Amino acid sequence: MYRYDTHDQTLVNERVAQFRDQMNRYLAGRLSEEEFLPLRVQNGLYVQRHAPMLRIAIPYGMLASYQLRKLGDLARDYDRGYGHFTTRTNLQLNWPKLETVPDMLAELASVQMHAIQTSGNDIRNTSSDQFAGVAEDEDVDPRPWCELIRQWSTFHPEFTYLPRKFKIAVTGSAEDRAAILVHDVGLRLWRDAHGEVRVKILAGGGLGRTPMIGEVVREDLPWQHLLTYLEALVRVYNQFGRRDNKFKARIKILVKALGVDEFRRRVDAEWAHLKDGPQTLTRQTVEDMQHHFIDPERRPISEEAIAGYERLRSENRAFARFVTNNVHGHKVPGYKAVTLSLKRSGHSPGDLTWEQMHQVADLADEYSYGELRVTHEQNLVLSDVAVDQMKALWDRLGELGLANPTVGTLADLICCPGGDYCGLANAKSIPVAHAIQERFEDLDFLYDLGPVELNISGCMNACGHHHVGNIGILGVDKKGEEWYQISLGGAQGNEASLGKILGPSFSRDKVPEVIDNVLQVYVGERLEGETFVETYRRIGLKPFKERVYA
Amino acid sequence: MPDQATNARPFIFEGRPAEDHWTMIREPESPLPDAPAIVPLAAWREEASNRQRAPLLGSDTELTPELAAELANAPLIAIDFPKFTDGRGYSTARLLRERFGYTGEIRAVGDVLVDQVFFLTRCGFDALSLREDQWLEDALQALNAFSRAYQPAVDEPEPLFRHRLREAVREAETSMV
Structure with a gap:
């Protein structure tokens, strides 16, 4: 876990003071609404449907237990007692008071946290793999590189007023769990024959109104050049990205308009001037950064303990279900990464109460060296759980209602806050999520279906990533009424694809039945061992369409 | 609260309040006054050797090497911010300073607001012609919003990570003494 030094702490403290001054000038009428807006959103502060909303950065999803406790304190003391984890691994508080936000930011600064650049037309919070540093299939731990990018992008003097927001995702594993194909820039870290880190750079992916899969700009950038190359790339975007139309301003439109070859040529021409400049990374800098992310001193786990865990798994069906769905492999034998499901009835997907934040923080201290991760599927992960403590942890999670053994199933759906909170939404999304979860x-049915990703967005902005859901649901506005458009065949990860729209949209009460029909087609058509998306790719949209609109 | 709004644009040069000797003429009509005037690039090109004329670059002006060479002898270069949210001028100023070695005055004009002056200065603007309604003292204070920065820019040649390496070396040497 990265710990601030005096430089980082000073910068965050100065940011709080700056924003406090801006807020005072706004409240005193010296700063207009229009001019305050970009300043407040660069500090995570939105003005939403019912109230302000504060989006707090959780850089590359890493969270220490004491930080989660502080987030719980904030939810309790400044809000209505709960918070919402987003698909960008941030935390949103939905009911703060505008004038108390500087105090909230000061509290965050006291635990080395902030809300810097969680919104605005700037470089946003970098996101990564929730199993970074512990994954079995990892070539390079992305966290030190994410922190280098965080520092480079924080208060970047040239890139605070880009044409539009800019999101970077980083992975160092064979399986892409960071959705790098659908980010403005996606980075895949890998090792060459000499063991040196290289970076594959994708650009121009994204969801929203015009979903696109990113294209390869560079296959094998040597690590020393990561920051100079990113600077060249963002500079090209800053100069040539469209500013005349908000909906055509993302980098994906520029990459598409120029073609990736011309885009690459421009970036390389810019980079030729920056290459080997002062931002070239040194081995010492990278090693110092890696030192922040060293492995905990894990207690060795005996063969007997591992055997005992396997035995329990074979004897206890409920425990086995939890392990199969919510427990992920770990690079160290005897350890596992455990996903805490934030998808449960009575709570909006991704929501956690302040009490639960405190309780989960305690669990992180007791079972996972005081650290947690936030996933873009809106769950939490304890990344270092010894198998001989798994049963105890499972029991504790059960008491907290966070042991739903449904991670990766249909019930583990992704859902944006939608029309219940968000000022942009065309339709509500949370009631749709609840109706599907109830149905x-x-x-047994969920397990029989196997992995199905169902993603819900309340509008075109696609915060619920509906384009890359195997089943995507998009809220649309038709003459003032809320309707829902269903798409099929989207996928995230290495084989990312964008879903295709099934047909005319449905009223909210029809959605669960439509989903049921879609699933029945899959169950009827699937071949042995075929997942939902594999069946879809084989048989296409037509059979689903015929059934749903019969 | 005193009323700050006057017709004069608060002007800062090299971090201090200063008197502005230049007139901005966005739509030149001939004859131009016999006094220092900032005029659009096309008008400036017509009398580029006149030291009383300075070019105004639009936010969408692409700074090619050819243009940079033309600008090298300008007494000052003004870069326009039609809206404060248009961030292209930041790149233009950095390129003028860092790539093309322009050492004369680079002036931000147009929708230049208090809360942008820190980053503008970092990118190489040494002259800030603020919008008429902006408060000079707020802008002067905002110049010092941050005491350090992660990235190198015109004001600071090295990234913070290189300072940190030197600090670590110094600390190691001190502890050996």
Whole structure:
């Protein structure tokens, strides 16, 4: 976990003072609404449907237990007692008071946190793999590189007023769990024959109104050049990205308009001037940064303990279900990464109460060396759980209602806050999520379906990533009424693809039945061992369409 | 609260309040006054050797090497911010300073606001012609919003990570003494 030095702390403190001054000038009428807006959103502060909303950065999803406790304190003391984890691994508080936000930011600074650049037309919080540093299939731990990018992008003097927001995702594993193909820039870290880190750079991916898969700009950038290359790339975007139309301003439109070859040529021409300049990374800098992310001193786990865990798994069906779905492999034998499901009835997907934040922080201290991760599927992860403590942890999670053994199933759906909170939404999304979760409660049915990603967005901005859901649901506005458009065949990860629209949209009460019909087609058509998306790719949209609109 | 709004644009040069000797003429009509005037690039090109004329670059002006060479002898270069949210001028100023070695005055004009002056200065603007309604004292204070920065820019040749390496070396040497 990265710990601030005096430089980092000073910068965050100065940011709080700066924003306090801006807020005072706004409240005193010396700063207009229009001019305050970009300043407040660069500090995570939105003015939403019912109230302000504060989006707090959780850089590359890494969270220490004491930080989660502080987030719980903030939810309790400044809000209505709960918070919402987003698909960009941030935390949103939905009911703060505008004038108390500087105090909230000061509290965050006291635990080395902030809300810097969680919104605005700037470089946003960098996101990464929730199993970074512990994944079995990892070539390079992305966290030190993410922190280098965080520092480079924080208060970047040249890139605070880009044409539009700019999101970077980083992975160092064979399986892409960071959705790098659908980010403005996606980075895949890998090792060459000499063991040196190289970076594959993708650009121009994204969801939103015009979803696109990113294109390869560079296959094998040597690590020393990461920051100079990013600077060249963002500079090209800053100069040539469209500013005349908000909906055509993302980098994906520029990459598409120029073609990736011309885009690459311009970036390389710019980079030729920056290459080997002062931002060239040194081995010492990278090693110092890696030192912040060293492995905890894990207690060795005996063969007997591992055997005991496997035995329990074979004997206890409920425990086995939890392990199969919510427990992920770890690079160290005897350890596992455990996903805490934030998808449960009675709570909006991704929500956690302040009490639960404190309780989960305690669990992180007891079972996982005081650290957690936030996933873009809106769950939490304890990344270093010894198998001989798994049963105890499982029991504790059960008491907290966070042991739903449904991670990766249909019930683990992704959902934006939607029309219940968000000022942009065309339709509500949370009630749709609840209706689907209620209809498909039966665990045997969920397991029989296997992995199905169902993603819900309340509008075109696609915060719920509906384009890359195997089943995507998009809220649309038709003459003032809320309707829902269904798409099929989207996928995230290495084989990312964008879903295709099934047909005319549905009213909210029809959605669960439509999903049921879609699932029945899959169950009827699937070949042995075929997942939902594999069946879809084989048979296409037509059979689903015929059934749903019969 | 005193009323700050006057017709004069608060002007800062090299971090201090200063008197502005230049007139901005966005739509030149001939004859131009016999006094220092900032005029659009096309008008400036017509009398580029006149030291009383300075070019105004639009936010969408592409700074090619050819243009930079033309600008090298300008007494000052003004870069326009039609809206404060248009961030292209930041790149233009950095390129003028860092790539093309322009050492004369680079002036931000147009929708130049208090809360942008820190980053503008970092990118190489040494002259800030603020919008009429902006408060000079707020802008002067905002010049010092941050005491350090992660990235190198015109004001600071090295990134913070290189300072940190030197600090670590110094600390190691001190502890050996």
